[in-house]
Amino acid sequence: MNCQMQPKEIVKVPEPTLRRLPWYLSNVKLLKKKGERYVSSTQISKEINIDASQIAKDLSYVNISGRTRVGYEVDTLITVLENFLGFTNIHKAFLFGVGSLGGALLRDSGLTQFGLEIVAGFDINPALVGTTINGIPIYHTDEFEKKMQEYDVNIGVLTVPIEIAQRITDVMISGGIKAVWNFTPFRIRVPENIVVQNTSLYAHLAVMFNRLNFNNIK
């Protein structure tokens, strides 16, 4: 055995760690394609410009230990990271608001590769209700609670206009949704036990435009 896996207590992994782990994963995947069998945190560090000690600390949350002077076994590290990050389990989700961004996400089959399967969309637009996008059915929002009985879903993807972002969030949660992936630029409020991830493409655009502008002027 090149590594030991021990079950660990459930600890709340810091969010910055969880955001860095996929970087290590993609880097290690690349090393595998190049034919490498072992990788050390120093090696990863050189590739992606993060302190080796930080990488080792981040990887300490994952149930894997490396061998001195040899490092982590590449295949095992990939498997363990993918499991740890939840990419190997399929998590089913409903999407709310089949507008431009919502429709685009329904068409992005790539999410399944990382463990998210959007199994239905909800909207009130009569031109959309009853149709499918990329094979995914679109139901009227009124049917949501009924569909919660049919599908084993606990994630809701929020891509509605800001005016109804809070209302639809409340509907989702009262229907049993446990995690909201919020793509709107609106800061939704949820009870303490509900998970929220904000992915505001617009906030990222704002940062990018500002930095571009700053570089142009300075």
Added chain:
Amino acid sequence: MNCQMQPKEIVKVPEPTLRRLPWYLSNVKLLKKKGERYVSSTQISKEINIDASQIAKDLSYVNISGRTRVGYEVDTLITVLENFLGFTNIHKAFLFGVGSLGGALLRDSGLTQFGLEIVAGFDINPALVGTTINGIPIYHTDEFEKKMQEYDVNIGVLTVPIEIAQRITDVMISGGIKAVWNFTPFRIRVPENIVVQNTSLYAHLAVMFNRLNFNNIK
């Protein structure tokens, strides 16, 4: 006049501020729809659960000042924030890698509303080159430098497989791209004067899955 606008020196606005400003914007837009004419940082604070002093500090980067006891004029605040965030100017972009996510982003016309217009896609897939998606032409990656002469573009959207993420980034930059919006889970390296925004949907998924899991077990 309900507010004064003075030109300010160019200061590098902190990224957390830039990420919060779109929240204030969407909140103020909502207040406008409800018929409000003035808004204070205390009011915004109550709605979105961020300290009023933080909001006032964030807004101090923007060229707007409120009136004592009355607050900011809603219309002016919206206009000033939209300008400040760069949402009112159109920034043209090329997209690299018309796979599942890349194709989805080409179809998301909503980005234009926030100042980003993807004017062309690049790929090497012969089934895609020469076609259009949502009216946007797709060219062979080899044509990129030539197309840089034709279009006034300085932003590149990166949606390629991780194996070529760094190589395509290098190609983009040597062709004149000044900002890379990186959707891959790969940590790309760029010269100091190049802007990078990372939007890793997969990292967000990892955080969400972990939190869901944690809530289920605890």
